[in-house]
Amino acid sequence: MTDRPMGFDTLAIHAGAAPDPATGARQVPIYQTTAYVFRDADHAAKLFNLQEVGWIYSRLTNPTVSALANRVTALEGGAGGIACSSGHAAQIMALFPLMGPGKNIVASSRLYGGTITQFSQTIKRFGWSAKFVDTDDLGAVSKAVDKNTRAIFCETIANPGGYVTDIPALAKIADRKGIPLIVDNTTATPWLCKPIEMGATLVVHSATKYLTGNGTVTGGIVVDSGKFDWSQNDKFPSLSQPEPAYHGLTFHAALGPMAYTFHSIAVGLRDLGMTMNPQGAHYTLMGIETLGLRMERHVENARKVAEWLEKDPRVDYVTYAGLKSSPYQKRAKKIVPKGAGALFTFALKGGYDACVKLIDNVKLFSHVANLGDTRSLIIHSASTTHRQLSEAQQVAAGASPNVVRLSIGIENVEDIIADLDQAMTKALA
Template sequence: MSDDQTPGFSTLSIHAGAQPDPATGARATPIYQTTSFVFDDVDHAASLFGLQAFGNIYTRITNPTTAVLEERVAALEGGTAALAVASGHAAQMVTLHALMTPGDEVIASTKLYGGSINQFTHSFKSFGWNVVWADPDDIANFENAVSEKTKAIFIESIANPGGIVTDIAAISAVAKKAGVPLIVDNTLASPYLCRPIEHGADVVVHSLTKFMGGHGNSMGGVVVDGGTFDWSRDGKYPFLSEPRPEYQGIVLHETFGNFAFAIALRVLGLRDLGPAISPFNAFMILTGIETLPLRMQRHCENAQAVAEWLEKHEAVDWVSYAGLPGDSSHALMQKYSPKGAGAVLTFGLKGGYDAGVSLVSNVQLFSHLANIGDTRSLIIHPASTTHRQLTDEQKIAAGAGPQVVRLSVGLEDIADIIGDLDQALSAG
C-alpha cells in the first residue's frame, strides 16, 4: 500500500494500532497481563505522573494491549483518540463524569436501551446529575428541553430494542446551537454501518461487549473523542478548561487540543473511578474486531430476511426494522446506515405478553438471554426482563411494550434461523 493511500475499513479493522511485538516479533498483539510497569528512572516516573510524557504506569490507567484496542476503535470511528473501559455502562459513566456537576442536566433520547434508561433515571441521581427525556420522533422535543443546566445530549444511532434510526445531524444542530456536545451510543450500528462523528457527533460510546467483540465472550466499553468540540469556549466544562491542581495546574484542553476529552476521561475519570478493562478482554475484543465488517454484513443480510418473513406471519402484528421499505426509519437508514439496518429488530405478537413469554420458552436454536451482537441468534421478551423495572408508559416509549419481542439475528444459516422461529410460533 502506498504512503498516500488511505486504508480501507477492513484493513483498519485488522491493522489499526497494531505492530509486531518489538520484544518477541509476535504478530498478534500480546496480552500484557500485568498490573504495573517499571520506570526507566526517577525523572521518567515524574514525567509520566505529571502528564509530560506518554507511557504506562498502572493497568488501571493504561496498558499496551488496551492501547491497541483504543487506537483501532478511534480509527474505525474517525475520532482523534479513545478510552477503553470495563463495559458500556462504564463508558457512559466516565463520559458524563467529565461533563457534569451536581444539578446539571443531560438531555437523553427516550429511545434507549432499558439499562441506560435505568442508569440515567436512578443511578446518576446519586451524583446529582439529572436527565430530561426527549422523543427523537420530533426534533423540537430536544430544542424545548435545552436549559442553562444542559451539559450534553445523548442518543443512540440505532435504538435498542426497537431498531429505530435517529436523525443524528438534526440533533447535532440542536446541540451546536446550545453549545453542548452530542454523545452518540453507536453500539447497534458499529462503525461499519454508521460513523456518527461524520454526522455531527462530538463523542461516540460503545458497549464493546456487543458487535465489536461479536462473540459474547468478553465485557468492554469505549469512548471515542471526536476532536470536534471547543471545551474552553464558555467555561461550561471546568474539567477541561481550568487548571488541574493534581497535575501542577495543567489545562487539559490547552495542552492536549483535539484529544483532550479522551485524556480527561483517562487521567481524571478512569484514574479515580477505576472501571478498567482487563488486558485479556481487550485482546479478545481486538480479535473480534478483525472480522467486524464480514460479520456485520452477514448480520444485516440475515436480519433483513427474518424481518421480511415475520411481516407475513399470521401471529405477528407488526415488525420494526429499518431495512423494511415501509418502516418509519427506512429513509433515515438510507442516510445514516446505507450498508444495512443491523442485526437487532423487534416485532409485536398479536397474543400480547403471554405470546411473547411462550415464544422465548419454545425456541431451540435461539438463545434466550440478555445480550445482543453475538454470532449466535438471541431472543428476549423485554417487558419481562431487560425493561421490567420501567413503568408501562416507559416500556412503550422505549419500544418495549408487553407484546414486543427482540431478536439479535446471528450468523447461522438463514433457513435454520427462520425454521426455529416458525416452530416456536407454532408451538405457542
C-alpha cells in the same frame, strides 16, 4: 503501506497495533501486568506530570487495552479513545468530564432499559439528572436543553426497537447550544455508521456486543472526535479550567484535540477505576478483525427474517427499519446506508402470554440478555431488560408487553426462520 486512506476491513485488522517490538509477535500480546518499570526518577516524574506519554499502572493504561482503544478510534474516525470495563462504564466515563452537581443531559426516550435506569436513577447519586425526550421531535429536544444541560445522548439504532436516529439533526441542535452530542453506536458499529462524520462529538460502545461478537467478555469504549471546543464557554471547567490535581494544568489549552482523552485517563480511570482487563481487550481485538464480514451477514439475515415476519399473519408488526413499510426506511438509507442492523422487535398476536410461550419454545435462538452475538438471540424485554420501567416507559422505549426483541445471528437464515416458525406455532396453539 501507502499514504492513501485504508479501508474499513484493513483498519479492523491493523489499526492501533504493530508487531511487538520486543519479540516480533504479530498478534497483539496480552500484557498481563499491573505496573511498568520506569527508566529513572525523571522519567517517572514526567509520566505523572503528563509531560511524556508512557505506561505507569494498568488501571490507567495498558498496551493491550490501548491497542483496542486506538483500533476503535481509527474505525470511528476519532482523535482519541479509552477502553473500560463495560458499556455502562463507558457511559459514565463519557459523562464524567462534562458533568457536575445540578447538571443534566437530554436523552432519547428510546434507549436500552438499563441505560434508562442508569440515567433516571443511578446518576442522581452524583447530583446529575436526565430529561428523556422523543428525539424525533427536534423542537422538544431543543426546548429541553437548558443552561444546566451538558450533553445530548442517543443511540444510532435504538435498542430494542431498531429505530434509527437522525444524528445530523441532533448534532445541529447540540452545536447551536454549545454542548456535545454523545451517540451510542453499539448496535450499528462503525461498519454501518460513523456518527463523528455526522457531527457527533463523542461515541460510546458496549464492546461486549458486535465488536467482540462472540459473547465472551464485557467491555466499553469511548471515542472523542477531537473537534469540540471545550473552551468556547464556561460549561466544561474540568477541561477548560486549571486542574488542581495536576498543578493547575488546563487540559484543553495544553492538549488540544486530545484533552478529553487524556482527562478520561488521567482523572477518570485514575479515580473511577472502570478499567478493562487486557485479556478481555485481546478477545475484542480478535473479534474486530472479522467485524465487517460478520456485520454484512448479520444485516443480510436480519432483512430476510424481518421480511418473513412481516408477511406472517401471526405477527402484528415488525420494527425493522430496513423494511419498505418502516417510517424509518428513508432515514436509514441516510444514516446506515449499508443496512439497518440486526436488532429489532416484532409484536406477536396473543400479547404478553404468547411472547413468553414463544421464548420458552425456541431451540436455535438463545434466550439471553445480550445482543450482537454470532448466535441468534431472543428476549422478551418487558419482562426482563425493561422490567424495571413502567408500562408507559416500556412503550416509549419500544419494549411494549406484546413485543419480542431479536438479535439476528450469522447462522443459515433458513434455520433461523424455521426456529421462529415452530416456536410461534407452539406459542399460539
